[in-house]
Amino acid sequence: MAKMNLYSRGDKLFVIANMVLIGIFALSTLYPFIYIAAVSFSSGFAATAGKVILTPVDLTLAAYERVLSEPEFWRSYLNTFIYTIGGTLMSLIIIIPGAYALSRPQLIGRRFWNLVVAFTMWFNAGMIPFFLNMRDLGLMDSYFGLIIGFACNAFNIILLRNFFESIPASFEEAARMDGANEFQVLWKVFVPLSKPAIATVTLFCIVARWNGFFWAMVLLQDESKIPLQVYLRQIIATLSDDEEFASTLLTAPYSVETVTAAIIVCSIIPVLIIYPFVQKYFNKGILLGGVKE
Amino acid sequence: MSGVVLDKIVKRYGAAQVVHGIDLQIEPQEFVVLVGPSGCGKSTTLRMIAGLEEISDGNLTIADRHVNNVAPKDRDVAMVFQNYALYPHLNVAENIAFGLRIRKVKKPEIAKSVSEVAEILGLTDYLDRRPADLSGGQRQRVAMGRAIVRHPEVFLFDEPLSNLDAKLRTQMRAEIKRLHKRLGVTSIYVTHDQVEAMTLADRIVVMRDGRIEQIGRPMDLFNNPVNTFVAGFIGSPPMNQLTAVVEGGDDAPFATLGETKVKLPKLPQLQGQAGRKVVVGIRPEHALITPVDGASAIPLDLDLVETLGSEALLHTHVGDTPFVIKTETHGDIDHLYDVDKVYINAEKIKVFDAETGDVFAHPTQG
Amino acid sequence: MQKKLAWFLQHMRREWQIYVLLAPTIIWFILFLYKPMYGLQIAFKDYSIFRGIAGSPWVGFEHFQTLFESDTFVRALKNTVIISALSMMFGFPMPIILALMFNEILNQTYKKTAQTLVYLPHFISTVIIAGIVVTAFSPSAGIVNTIIGWFGIEPIYFLTKPEWFRPIFIGSGIWQEAGFSSIVFLAAIAGVNPSLYESAVVDGASRWQMMWKITLPSIMPTIIIMLIIRIGNILEIGFELVILLYQPATYQTADVINTFIYRQGLQGGQYDVAAAAGLFNAVVAFVLVMTANTISRRVSRTSLW
Numbered sequence: 036m037a038k039m040n041l042y043s044r045g046d047k048l049f050v051i052a053n054m055v056l057i058g059i060f061a062l063s064t065l066y067p068f069i070y071i072a073a074v075s076f077s078s079g080f081a082a083t084a085g086k087v088i089l090t091p092v093d094l095t096l097a098a099y100e101r102v103l104s105e106p107e108f109w110r111s112y113l114n115t116f117i118y119t120i121g122g123t124l125m126s127l128i129i130i131i132p133g134a135y136a137l138s139r140p141q142l143i144g145r146r147f148w149n150l151v152v153a154f155t156m157w158f159n160a161g162m163i164p165f166f167l168n169m170r171d172l173g174l175m176d177s178y179f180g181l182i183i184g185f186a187c188n189a190f191n192i193i194l195l196r197n198f199f200e201s202i203p204a205s206f207e208e209a210a211r212m213d214g215a216n217e218f219q220v221l222w223k224v225f226v227p228l229s230k231p232a233i234a235t236v237t238l239f240c241i242v243a244r245w246n247g248f249f250w251a252m253v254l255l256q257d258e259s260k261i262p263l264q265v266y267l268r269q270i271i272a273t274l275s276d277d278e279e280f281a282s283t284l285l286t287a288p289y290s291v292e293t294v295t296a297a298i299i300v301c302s303i304i305p306v307l308i309i310y311p312f313v314q315k316y317f318n319k320g321i322l323l324g325g326v327k328e
Numbered sequence: 329m330s331g332v333v334l335d336k337i338v339k340r341y342g343a344a345q346v347v348h349g350i351d352l353q354i355e356p357q358e359f360v361v362l363v364g365p366s367g368c369g370k371s372t373t374l375r376m377i378a379g380l381e382e383i384s385d386g387n388l389t390i391a392d393r394h395v396n397n398v399a400p401k402d403r404d405v406a407m408v409f410q411n412y413a414l415y416p417h418l419n420v421a422e423n424i425a426f427g428l429r430i431r432k433v434k435k436p437e438i439a440k441s442v443s444e445v446a447e448i449l450g451l452t453d454y455l456d457r458r459p460a461d462l463s464g465g466q467r468q469r470v471a472m473g474r475a476i477v478r479h480p481e482v483f484l485f486d487e488p489l490s491n492l493d494a495k496l497r498t499q500m501r502a503e504i505k506r507l508h509k510r511l512g513v514t515s516i517y518v519t520h521d522q523v524e525a526m527t528l529a530d531r532i533v534v535m536r537d538g539r540i541e542q543i544g545r546p547m548d549l550f551n552n553p554v555n556t557f558v559a560g561f562i563g564s565p566p567m568n569q570l571t572a573v574v575e576g577g578d579d580a581p582f583a584t585l586g587e588t589k590v591k592l593p594k595l596p597q598l599q600g601q602a603g604r605k606v607v608v609g610i611r612p613e614h615a616l617i618t619p620v621d622g623a624s625a626i627p628l629d630l631d632l633v634e635t636l637g638s639e640a641l642l643h644t645h646v647g648d649t650p651f652v653i654k655t656e657t658h659g660d661i662d663h664l665y666d667v668d669k670v671y672i673n674a675e676k677i678k679v680f681d682a683e684t685g686d687v688f689a690h691p692t693q694g
Numbered sequence: 695m696q697k698k699l700a701w702f703l704q705h706m707r708r709e710w711q712i713y714v715l716l717a718p719t720i721i722w723f724i725l726f727l728y729k730p731m732y733g734l735q736i737a738f739k740d741y742s743i744f745r746g747i748a749g750s751p752w753v754g755f756e757h758f759q760t761l762f763e764s765d766t767f768v769r770a771l772k773n774t775v776i777i778s779a780l781s782m783m784f785g786f787p788m789p790i791i792l793a794l795m796f797n798e799i800l801n802q803t804y805k806k807t808a809q810t811l812v813y814l815p816h817f818i819s820t821v822i823i824a825g826i827v828v829t830a831f832s833p834s835a836g837i838v839n840t841i842i843g844w845f846g847i848e849p850i851y852f853l854t855k856p857e858w859f860r861p862i863f864i865g866s867g868i869w870q871e872a873g874f875s876s877i878v879f880l881a882a883i884a885g886v887n888p889s890l891y892e893s894a895v896v897d898g899a900s901r902w903q904m905m906w907k908i909t910l911p912s913i914m915p916t917i918i919i920m921l922i923i924r925i926g927n928i929l930e931i932g933f934e935l936v937i938l939l940y941q942p943a944t945y946q947t948a949d950v951i952n953t954f955i956y957r958q959g960l961q962g963g964q965y966d967v968a969a970a971a972g973l974f975n976a977v978v979a980f981v982l983v984m985t986a987n988t989i990s991r992r993v994s995r996t997s998l999w
Contacts, residue, residue, distance in 0.1 A: 049902050050798060212406060228416065
């Protein structure tokens with residue numbers, strides 16, 4: 036586009052107003068996080084009295100000390116890592132070969148198999164039959180159940196399949212003439228060529244796993260297996276349902292609010308750490324291959 | 329020996345037949361170019377030889393081995409693709425070595441082969457680079473390196489130069505030719521560019537609509553095209569083709585082009601053919617602007633002069649039919665604007681059947 | 695026939711590897727998504743755990759009758775449609791506006807930073823969103839009540855007030871997704887032919903005019919497609935957030951079909967009735983999505999799938 040000095044005064048005003056508005060929107064997106072962080076570092080009294088607005092009041096680490104001293108917190112944190120890493124690996128192990136196979140023109144019944152996958156985007160049996168099925172398969176209350184039960188979804192497979200389809204056939208043909216079998220074509224050619232797409236799918240898997248709570252809550256009874264999100268929910272449920280309990284904490288250096296905030300901060304940190312590494316893929320349109328579906 | 333024999337090769341996609349029984353015998357060490365307009369089946373034919381497409385019917389023999397059902401990797405052929413298919417995540421050395429690694433060749437041996445190939449192709453200084461950091465010509469060379477390194481019986485080229493700009497294409501064309509001289513490997517080369525075909529081939533196979541129109545050495549095709557299609561395809565600019573009717577007696581046949589009587593060659597096939605509709609073919613190179621003994625002179629209207637440097641193209645028309653003349657400029661084009669007649673030697677004229685397009689054979693053909 | 699078989703065997707001998715690669719995916723889909731569809735039959739059965747899915751006796755459409763005679767279900771259905779429609783009304787334009795605004799930012803660093811910030815909430819778990827909402831709207835400690843306190847307004851226990859549930863729910867939805875949803879429109883804007891802008895500049899158009907006369911019309915197909923998809927998904931509500939935010943006091947405005955199913959089925963053990971509600975939901979959703987796709991195919995001449 037044109038250079039800055041080509042703009043009229045009206046344009047400059049427009050550009051500046053726009054920047055200000057975007058800035059306000061971005062900051063208001065950010066504000067809740069700042070607020071929560073501020074609460075987590077404030078004293079229980081200050082937080083409960085509603086004194087925290089932007090920065091910590093009566094700076095203290097009491098809430099963190101409380102949270103980090105809970106074995107349940109650590110247990111659930113560890114569990115979340117297990118579900119996230121195990122679940123993501125399981126997803127990739129199933130999805131990558133599946134998407135590759137579905138992208139091959141020589142696959143007999145390709146349209147049919149693709150329909151088998153895509154149909155589940157439009158119609159699914161719903162919560163109850165899925166739950167009963169998990170129970171019948173004996174996958175309740177187990178790490179493996181939660182990991183395998185949510186390993187695939189049509190969206191990720193289609194996203195990756197579309198990317199594989201966009202790779203020129205000559206790459207596969209060249210590899211085949213060089214003597215590669217399907218496994219080698221996939222592993223040595225398609226996977227390295229599809230890094231952005233695989234990174235995107237990996238990101239989706241990680242985010243879904245890290246944040247997933249509903250089915251963990253429904254399928255897991257054993258407290259020692261629950262992930263962080265379920266643990267957090269239990270704390271929040273206490274906070275919102277039980278005002279009396281909240282008031283008993285008034286005198287403590289921490290309150291239910293500050294403890295909740297501290298857990299929230301602890302749970303967001305890993306997301307914030309990986310976020311910059313994956314963010315670069317968002318604008319590459321790679322995502323859109325899937326979005327278009 | 330490593331010849332390739334195609335025996336009534338057919339390709340069908342469902343009910344649609346795209347290659348209609350091709351017969352072709354390629355000698356060991358020969359460089360054969362398949363040429364034709366897009367959709368003529370040349371690439372499909374090449375891909376059937378490579379094993380990338382199933383052969384619907386017929387027999388394919390490579391180096392005396394029947395290979396219809398042999399997997400591509402076991403056919404001992406190597407292919408250079410139009411888009412090179414270089415792996416962007418591997419450097420030049422790794423790209424060249426890819427096939428050997430897949431075949432579990434020992435490491436020192438791979439290193440030796442790769443450096444040999446790099447030497448031949450002048451890639452030694454680029455072995456650590458990724459394809460993205462190479463120029464078009466270098467990528468093209470890596471693609472060839474990947475084929476050469478395996479020492480296949482046959483090289484297959486699928487329009488390998490079409491992604492290069494005109495200058496590089498000329499340069500790489502010469503390089504491919506040199507390489508073929510040096511390695512002496514049987515090569516089958518597909519292109520839609522007749523210049524590439526003419527310059528590279530030992531023999532050219534002109535294809536159209538899944539059939540072979542003519543097979544022959546480049547100059548044979550140029551001098552003696554078997555039909556109007558080949559005549560129009562080989563040579564640049566293409567042969568002028570004018571419809572006319574055979575007139576006159578057997579010993580002095582002529583045709584009327586525009587309003588001028590033009591002598592036709594005395595071909596045995598034209599005997600007693602007075603009144604027959606024909607296509608008169610005249611190569612732009614054979615249309616002369618200076619009088620020659622015994623040549624017919626055709627008056628014409630000049631439309632446009634295209635200067636190419638040492639040569640020029642005169643765009644004219646005879647009657648309503650466009651007619652192109654190719655002539656030397658001798659460093660000056662002003663005189664070309666005065667051209668109002670063209671001189672044609674009867675012996676240079678080709679006569680084709682207007683209905684079938686087939687040539688009335690020239691006595692020198694053989 | 696024999697020829698076909700021979701061809702098939704030949705094909706399998708050559709290509710068996712892709713079927714090996716495909717198998718885990720297909721097995722997974724059958725086991726975890728298609729087998730439950732078989733289990734959907736309990737919507738028409740008097741399901742008991744002991745008899746199992748196949749052994750339970752058929753009852754026809756009894757459960758559906760029960761559902762439509764139940765005020766709770768009808769209310770949930772109504773809430774679903776209302777919340778969805780309101781989310782669309784307020785939430786749908788936001789990403790488009792954001793995308794248009796991002797497009798007008800010339801400073802790339804500023805743009806990237808702002809984008810990074812507004813995309814972030816998309817990656818935060820629903821539980822944390824709920825946690826933030828609960829903390830921020832808490833009657834004693836929450837920032838919202840602190841602020842309205844400055845204007846002399848008494849603290850409101852927002853999360854127990856039915857009239858506040860929808861604004862809070864929809865607002866947090868916009869906060870979480872508006873930024874990330876703008877990516878689709880930004881990509882559409884990126885696809886606009888730059889020469890359109892260049893010729894507009896030559897014609898003396900202002901940036902404001904270019905935004906209205908070039909950018910917006912150019913991305914209109916994308917907007918229409920996204921709108922159609924959205925309408926097709928009208929029964930899809932982020933029910934996880936509802937579960938986390940609602941309480942009996944707000945069921946009146948907050949209870950949606952999926953939370954109804956959750957309470958009836960998973961908490962109340964009435965699997966058959968809940969499955970019937972789920973089936974109803976799924977069938978209506980399927981029809982809506984298919985209709986939406988057909989319409990979008992007509993509108994954009996490209997099908998969504």
